[in-house]
Amino acid sequence: MSNWFDTLVSSDIPAAWEEILQQQVPIYRFLSEPDRRELRAYIGWFIETKRFEGCAGLVITDEIRVTVAAHACLLLLHRETPCYQGLRSIHIYPGGYFHQSSAQTALGESWEHGVVLLAWNAVRGGAANPFDGYNVALHEFAHQLDHEDGKTDGTPVLGKGMAPAERTGVYATWAKILASELKDLQHSIQQGHKTVMDAYGSSNAAEFFAVATECFFEKPRHLRQKHPELYTALREFYRQDPAAWPSYPTGHGDTLPPQRKSELASPPLKPNIPIY
Secondary structure (H helix, E strand, O other), X not given: OOOHHHHOOOOOOOHHHHHHHHHHOHHHHHOOHHHHHHHHHHHHHHHHHOEEEEOOOOOOOHHHHHHHHHHHHHOOOOOOOOOOOOOOEEEEEOOOEOOOOOOXXXXXXXXXXXXXXXXXXXHHHHHHOOOOXXXXXXXXXXXXXXXXXXXXXXXXXXXXOOOHHHHHHHHHHHHXXXXXXXXXXXXXXXXXXXXOOOHHHHOOHHHHHHHHHHHHHHOHHHHHHHOHHHHHHHHHHHXXXXXXXXXXXXXXXXXXXXXXXXXXXXXXXXXXXXXX
């Protein structure tokens, strides 16, 4: 590939990192071998270029670095241009109490000047069950992608490499789909209907994009069934099609197959405190 991927470090990673991916990041198992190889390269680049800081007494380990980096970099597969250029550091807390934040109690936050805050227990819980649609790491790094144009508004940089007229059409289609789907989610929440996406996504366009990203990777077939236009828009943006992963569960994607329940590193953690 003649793109920025060629500049990344080798996909050869320490054996211990591969073991972490297999044991702590179940979604890694669903990827094709070429995608795994690309993801490993991104993980090496991410860990080498971003600063991880343990907060509130948490000691940063390879398990933390690799698990967080894997989810951040899952969003980058098949890219042909640089991403996360403004992201400088990831601050990890043991739980959802952030002394750096005015909110203080949260599962994660994404700041506009290149800082992500994460609660490690929430990251582990979200990674452990890749089918429930709750993943704080995917959520916060989606916010980082959203902000790459200088605004966190639910519209990331679209149509890179396209002619101006074509890009204008891509943005128009995205805006139409996003506005319609957000309105539908808000209406469904108000009516008390069961929804594919968490109610937190109804807060605003930015949170809708982040929550939709969680579902795109963790409940892809359910999202595709209920929201085909939204799924298609996310598939084109992320250049991935999780619903077509051959080893992905055949149901709606909201439960673990029985044989995988014993493999969980920690119980699923659904957000009952904010993620931003």
